[in-house]
Amino acid sequence: EVQVVESGGGLVQPGGSLKLSCAASGFAFSGSAIHWVRQASGKGLEWVGRIKRKAASSATAYAASVKGRFTLSRDDSKNTAYLEMNTLKIEDTAVYYCVARLCGDAYCYSDYWGQGTLVTVSS
């Protein structure tokens, strides 16, 4: 059974830091690209960033809104990915989803989403 489980969310003050984890099982984690997507309450989906598989140099990409503040990493030995968030702003408040994507040469054909973890930035 495929499982993707985020953890590490919580309440943090503006300017603070938080590190989210994404633990996966039931599929070839090392062959997947890991994306993070967030959703503020009552709002739409916003892409946060992506880290490719090791075979693709674990290349990262970030949304302009988080670039320079957020960092993606992965530990394939633990089937876990991480999202380190620094200098948090109130507008970063959202449910953060981890998405494991399996891709071929042309396109991605599988998405495994976690249940999401809530990050609240407030004083």
Add this chain to the structure above:
Amino acid sequence: QSVLTQPPSASGTPGQRVTISCSGSRSNIGSNYVYWYQQLPRTAPKLLIYGNNQRPSGVPDRFSGSKSGTSASLAISGLRSEDEADYYCAAWDDSLSGRVFGGGTKLTVL
């Protein structure tokens, strides 16, 4: 304001066919594959269509996707009450070097 433009709402009666549009530009839909997601209330999104028009296993063939130029569409035929959800389109954007989502369309089954 989202890079990909979707109508905020759509509706239909059971059994009807409904289409949701997604408009983009040359740097996203025009040059990359389109994906569609269904988000039921209080749940994580679920992949509905990948590669413009491919369905993951388990997704009913009532759902179909198409793309033409810089626009894409999701069609739902034989509408059912359980199709009531938010639908999002997504694509990679070469100019932004990132993935972009549409603002979402709330589908109501009357």
